[in-house]
Amino acid sequence: xxxxxxxxxxxxxxxxxxxxxxxxxxxxxxxxxxxxxxxxxxxxxxxxxxxxxxxxxxxxxxxxxxxxxxxxxxxxxxxxxxxxxxxxxxxxxxxxxxxxxxxxxxxxxxxxxxxxxxxxxxxxxxxxxxxxxxxxxxxxxxxxxxxxxxxxxxxxxxxxx
Numbered sequence: 001x002x003x004x005x006x007x008x009x010x011x012x013x014x015x016x017x018x019x020x021x022x023x024x025x026x027x028x029x030x031x032x033x034x035x036x037x038x039x040x041x042x043x044x045x046x047x048x049x050x051x052x053x054x055x056x057x058x059x060x061x062x063x064x065x066x067x068x069x070x071x072x073x074x075x076x077x078x079x080x081x082x083x084x085x086x087x088x089x090x091x092x093x094x095x096x097x098x099x100x101x102x103x104x105x106x107x108x109x110x111x112x113x114x115x116x117x118x119x120x121x122x123x124x125x126x127x128x129x130x131x132x133x134x135x136x137x138x139x140x141x142x143x144x145x146x147x148x149x150x151x152x153x154x155x156x157x158x159x160x161x
Contacts, residue, residue: 037140037148039067039108045152047078047123047136048159057081057130059121059138059152064111072143074103078152079137082125089117098122103143132156 045061059078065071078084086101101119106112114120121138130136132154139149 037067037071037142037146039065040071040106040140040142040148041066042140042148042150045138045150046155047130047138047152048155049126049130049132049157051157057123057126058116059084059123060114060116061138061150061152062111062113063106063140065106065108067108070108071106072103073106073140074143075141076121077139077141078121078123079139080127080130081123084121084123086119087122088119130154132159 041064043062043064045059047057047059049057057078059076063073073086076084076086086104087098088101089096089098091097096117104112104119112119134154135151136154137149138152139147141147
């Protein structure tokens with residue numbers, strides 16, 4: 001065989017090998033990122049739109065865990081938002097401020113409320129299609145890659161209850 005043909009054949013075989021790895025990786029991701037997280041229950045999901053267009057919205061919900069071990073929530077995604085992050089309101093020296101939250105540990109039997117003045121998900125750069133009365137999907141990601149999605153009712157500004 002000519003050197004050019006040999007190199008071409010080697011590249012083709014390498015590409016086939018990589019394609020095979022890609023499909024195995026996709027199967028592994030599906031296995032480690034199921035539609036739900038065993039033991040996690042999310043209720044009362046809602047996205048409150050901002051008063052001023054262009055400002056972030058806030059997602060609130062109640063999350064309960066009744067699994068075998070500790071669950072650690074590390075990220076959130078909101079359909080219709082360009083980005084989202086876990087936030088919390090903290091008080092220091094008599095002043096309240098919001099900051100990005102570290103991963104949140106949820107012990108067996110615990111319920112954590114994401115509510116105004118406390119933990120919440122900031123949803124940035126909201127799409128104009130998100131309107132009061134509608135719903136959007138929120139996906140929570142846990143350490144290890146497991147995910148849990150739930151619907152969030154879309155509320156007008158000021159309807160955070």
